[in-house]
Amino acid sequence: MFWLSHHPPEELDRCYRVGGVHLCARCLGTYPVMFLAMAAQIALRAPLAHPLDVAGCVALVLPATLDWAYGRFHPHRFPNAWRTATGILLGLGLGRSLFIHVQRPMPPALLAQALVVTCVALPVILTAYRRNRRG
DSSP states (O other): OOTTOOOGGGGGGEEEEETTEEEHHHHHHHHHHHHHHHHHHHHHTTOOOOOTHHHHHHHHHHHHHHHHHHHHHHHTTTTTHHHHHHHHHHHHHHHHHHHTTTEEEEEEHHHHHHHHHHHHHHHHHHHHHHHHOOO
16 A cells, blocks of 8 residues: 555564554654644744754754665664654644644755755665666
């Protein structure tokens, strides 16, 4: 069931198996936490700006981003508990930046996250593409 796990069969070890369903370990940490973080900020009427937003939001997405990058070349290196933990941090970071974004589009925290993820992901994607083309 692709909507619960985006991994192909050779990467299903990155998922938890619940019955006959595979749940992506990182996504299981990311999405519930992201939505809970957004809901909590709405309920608590969190401020839309904080001096640590950019640094904090980047710091929170960095572990999952770096783990993903490392995992492209060492796919079975870390356990799913680690992926879920980095997903939780990712969910917190995205929850904060998206909370701000829905009220003030394109905040610096979200743009910084996008820049960091792009700077990490682009070289990894290009390197993996070159390796696959070579055979």
